Amino acid sequence: MVPKFCRIAVLVDDMASFTAEVDRLLGTTFMVPALIEQLYPDAGFKVMFGEHGLEPIEAGPEGIGFAKDGRLIEVAVDVDDAEAVRARLEAAGYHHVADSYLPVPDTHEYLFGRDFHGVPFLVCTAGDNEKQMRSQGPFEYLEDAPPPKIGRVTLVVDDAAALAADLEAFMGMRFVETEPAGFGRRTFGGTHRVRLIEGPSALLEGVERPLASIDFTVEDIEDVRRRFEDAGYPVLQTIPLLSGGNGYYFGKTVQGMPVSLYPIAADAELREPRRISEPAAA
16 A cells, blocks of 8 residues: 555664664664665665665765765655656655666656755655565565564654645645644654654654654564663653553664654554544544
């Protein structure tokens, strides 16, 4: 089902230590995309990825032009037709800042800059990224991948309603207003697994906007919570869940990455958030 979130790229200081600590805390595994080695064999930057949807990038000594504005490099969204979305955005005055060619499906992905509501969105045609990754081995869609994986990405902006309206107009992403739960003034979510928070708020003071949280789903949430706390990342907010149990918001963790944890049993709450006017189920 599209549109939907498919991956997030974040800038890290040291790839080896980042991936090792995230693996220890969450149990993730990372691989180097073969495409990077093919197209940029002498590049100073490093890229790793996995079925979990997290793509850390280490800039290297020369830096990366489109990553100069902060740690959030891209929020990638699968759409029906990346070329059509690109055309709509560019007709409205938003121009892509990077163009990634995927040779296996023979298509392009387009990264747009922070002039679009302060958030760098990348648009890709659904299935193309997986086709490219499968050229080097099995690779599941994020929706079908086992945990740990990203269940949602949470962004904080000045006007969440305006961004929600533009994301629907340009990408077909529909939002409902949901309970803010202390994160901000207003909150919007949808089946695409992107949540928008209208900030600022005291809870989010320590994060680098616009990324408020990468919301991971895990099998044993209490065990993973203890690992984060033992590593020096305390829970900043406990989030009671409709399905029972709790989620946990930690704020900044490994090399500044903001994290929330949710049990995989609560995945439906991330995928299909309850409209703020809807009563809770009896």
